[in-house]
């Protein structure tokens with residue numbers, strides 16, 4: 108069963124801007140799904156529609172088989188959302204934010220208290236439970252929103268850039284937590300601009316650009332399609348110009364650093380032997396960029412140049 | 417889905433909100449009305465003599481109580497719901513399966529309780545200046561409840577349309593306050609001449625004030641049943657309009 112299905116979803120804002128131009132998307136139950144795209148692509152708009160914060164202009168949203176229009180409450184009960192921007196009452200304490208949220212979902216007080224303890228502990232916020240939320244740091248505020256989203260134990264958790272502005276340590280603990288939550292059967296949809304995050308966490312992926320889905324597949328086959336590797340080579344001795352090797356793109360980044368793009372079919376062995384033929388000694392090799400990042404840029408570029416033509 | 421729990425959550429949150437900031441919500445009306453009673457009731461009223469068969473201070477007490485109920489029910493809901501919108505935590509309610517009538521009911525309940533709390537405080541203050549009598553408790557209570565409901569709803573609608581903090585003070589300052597002062601709080605319509613009387617009779621607040629005054633001291637300028645009809649009618653009308661606005665997502669959804 109699909110946790111989420113979008114069919115021909117469109118949104119034109121009141122100023123006439125068409126943010127979504129007919130989106131189809133399927134997310135399987137239990138999946139850890141990445142929804143990626145550049146700034147302004149339409150990710151938050153799509154999430155807004157799924158969460159009843161934005162009225163769709165047309166199209167349908169189905170959550171675990173419940174049509175959002177016809178079975179509104181059932182669909183809503185399945186969804187937990189962590190929005191991109193802080194949207195809790197900054198004058199309330201952390202625990203009252205969580206308890207109110209539980210109340211809105213009809214969770215009885217006693218159960219809500221148990222769950223808030225569980226969620227706050229999981230989010231490492233238990234000590235902060237009586238703090239007025241505006242006194243929290245940015246990263247803590249994000250974690251409050253995650254804890255809040257889990258108070259009604261949703262089957263589908265949608266996270267709109269949950270790790271933006273969160274330090275490395277906490278980000279890692281959030282990854283661990285998201286994996287745990289997903290492992291327990293909760294479907295997760297994640298948007299992020301940290302592509303290595305998406306690469307390591309997510310099984311399936313959609314890339315959205317200018318209101319259209321430009322890619323919708325599983326992470327593995329997507330990455331396999333990327334057949335060029337990018338490296339930086341640190342050299343023992345300075346070179347005056349980039350060496351020329353047919354089939355490989357080489358640029359001189361600085362005296363002792365070469366920037367190379369090697370097709371997988373070419374192979375590193377061949378590259379190194381060609382370089383040593385030319386008297387160039389390589390000391391070390393670094394991965395230039397994240398693979399998904401490269402692919403992402405290629406897709407968006409292709410799209411943009413396509414549009415320009 | 418248990419709407420009862422959601423309703424209680426919103427209502428309790430709303431009631432806590434104004435009790436927590438009582439120096440801003442309950443204290444000022446106590447001070448202002450104490451001044452009204454002192455100046456209009458005692459100092460000036462002493463020279464006016466009786467109006468509608470009651471001493472002037474007895475005559476104005478009900479109106480001042482109801483005027484406080486009106487302005488505080490209104491301002492409670494308008495400021496609370498507007499800041500809910502402004503700070504975006506309205507989104508918590510929109511995401512959750514909370515029916516619109518529960519959202520409306522929760523906020524309006526907050527406004528009613530605030531109105532009653534302020535009305536109670538003002539009534540207590542008035543005891544210092546005049547012996548408060550209750551002619552007909554049922555009428556007093558029901559007209560206060562209806563009035564508080566009506567102006568809570570009006571505050572809600574104002575908040576739905578408001579796009580800035582200025583927008584939430586325009587109606588209270590330019591419509592509500594003048595209508596309240598002209599609503600027969602300080603005078604009887606008999607004191608007005610000819611067409612001024614007709615104009616005053618077009619002010620709905622006049623009916624509520626008079627019905628409440630009738631409940632307290634037994635004097636009224638108008639038919640009390642008509643007052644209930646008008647107030648109840650407005651309550652129904654504004655409830656339907658509020659629900660329509662929520663349904664459409666006016667001012668709260670893109």
Ligand SMILES: Nc1ncnc2c1ncn2[C@@H]1O[C@H](COP(=O)(O)OP(=O)(O)OP(=O)(O)O)[C@@H](O)[C@H]1O
Pocket residue numbers: 120121122124126144145146147148149150151152153191670
């Ligand atoms: N209320 C609005 N009125 C008009 N246009 C809007 C509104 N909200 C968003 N947009 C526009 O819709 C487009 C998509 O915005 P959206 O927030 O969905 O992007 P996003 O993919 O989430 O971007 P980001 O990565 O920056 O969060 C943008 O061009 C934005 O300017």
Ligand SMILES: [Mg+2]
Pocket residue numbers: 150151152191267
């Ligand atoms: Mg966004």
